[in-house]
Amino acid sequence: MSDWLDQIKWTDDGLVPAIAQETGTGKVMMFAWMNRDSLAETAATGYAVYWSRSRKKLWRKGEASGHQQLIKSINLDCDADVILLEIEQQGGIACHTGRKSCFYRRLEDGEWLTTEPVLKDPAEIYAGSQE
Amino acid sequence: MSDWLDQIKWTDDGLVPAIAQETGTGKVMMFAWMNRDSLAETAATGYAVYWSRSRKKLWRKGEASGHQQLIKSINLDCDADVILLEIEQQGGIACHTGRKSCFYRRLEDGEWLTTEPVLKDPAEIYAGSQE
Numbered sequence: 001m002s003d004w005l006d007q008i009k010w011t012d013d014g015l016v017p018a019i020a021q022e023t024g025t026g027k028v029m030m031f032a033w034m035n036r037d038s039l040a041e042t043a044a045t046g047y048a049v050y051w052s053r054s055r056k057k058l059w060r061k062g063e064a065s066g067h068q069q070l071i072k073s074i075n076l077d078c079d080a081d082v083i084l085l086e087i088e089q090q091g092g093i094a095c096h097t098g099r100k101s102c103f104y105r106r107l108e109d110g111e112w113l114t115t116e117p118v119l120k121d122p123a124e125i126y127a128g129s130q131e
Numbered sequence: 132m133s134d135w136l137d138q139i140k141w142t143d144d145g146l147v148p149a150i151a152q153e154t155g156t157g158k159v160m161m162f163a164w165m166n167r168d169s170l171a172e173t174a175a176t177g178y179a180v181y182w183s184r185s186r187k188k189l190w191r192k193g194e195a196s197g198h199q200q201l202i203k204s205i206n207l208d209c210d211a212d213v214i215l216l217e218i219e220q221q222g223g224i225a226c227h228t229g230r231k232s233c234f235y236r237r238l239e240d241g242e243w244l245t246t247e248p249v250l251k252d253p254a255e256i257y258a259g260s261q262e
Binding site for chain 2 (some may be wrong): 003004007017019021025026027028031043073074075076077078079082084091095096097099102103104105106107110111112115
């Protein structure tokens with residue numbers, strides 16, 4: 001039952017890029033990386049698990065913030081080297097800055113303008129923990 | 132006027148991942164990489180230009196297929212290391228397989244099932260050229 005994992009073209013580091021998109025709205029929430037274990041656990045548990053390249057460990061999204069991502073579908077691209085997750089975002093916040101989406105800056109006249117409000121203070125989101 | 136390019140955290144290879152999302156529908160169409168030149172040209176011309184890692188050259192999306200991507204907005208994530216393009220897809224086909232989106236496979240019961248039809252035969256799309 002792990003043939004589907006073997007069909008993915010992992011990078012030399014054993015990773016695959018993953019895009020998380022909110023179901024319903026279609027909003028692109030975040031981008032992260034997965035390794036084989038994280039994708040297997042994502043499929044098995046129904047909640048998004050990434051691979052933290054900086055901490056070199058599984059990153060169970062929401063374990064500190066409570067902002068878990070419930071998996072609605074797992075999709076693969078034509079080259080079998082990018083994953084697209086359709087998710088339901090718990091708490092409505094995916095970004096560690098307290099914004100809904102990580103993509104909150106837009107290029108306007110040669111400058112990156114912030115286009116989304118902070119919905120919750122990160123100090124409050126991560127009180128007593130580190131995600 | 133290139134300060135906005137300096138604010139991007141490029142990989143050691145000088146690249147940044149880019150996600151192309153269709154305006155209106157919110158459909159995620161494809162994922163590719165950009166270098167500084169390709170992103171600068173994308174912003175300047177208003178059409179998506181990627182960096183082909185396999186061919187090691189600028190990849191002006193649609194130059195062979197006619198399926199150019201008209202830029203509606205260029206967005207940046209919280210870590211300044213991922214680009215999200217909002218695009219209008221010329222010809223309604225982003226994928227080299229002739230499908231609308233590259234993400235046409237969905238995991239169902241441990242198998243990748245094809246969920247989107249081929250809209251146009253690739254042989255016809257790329258007749259006489261190579262993208």
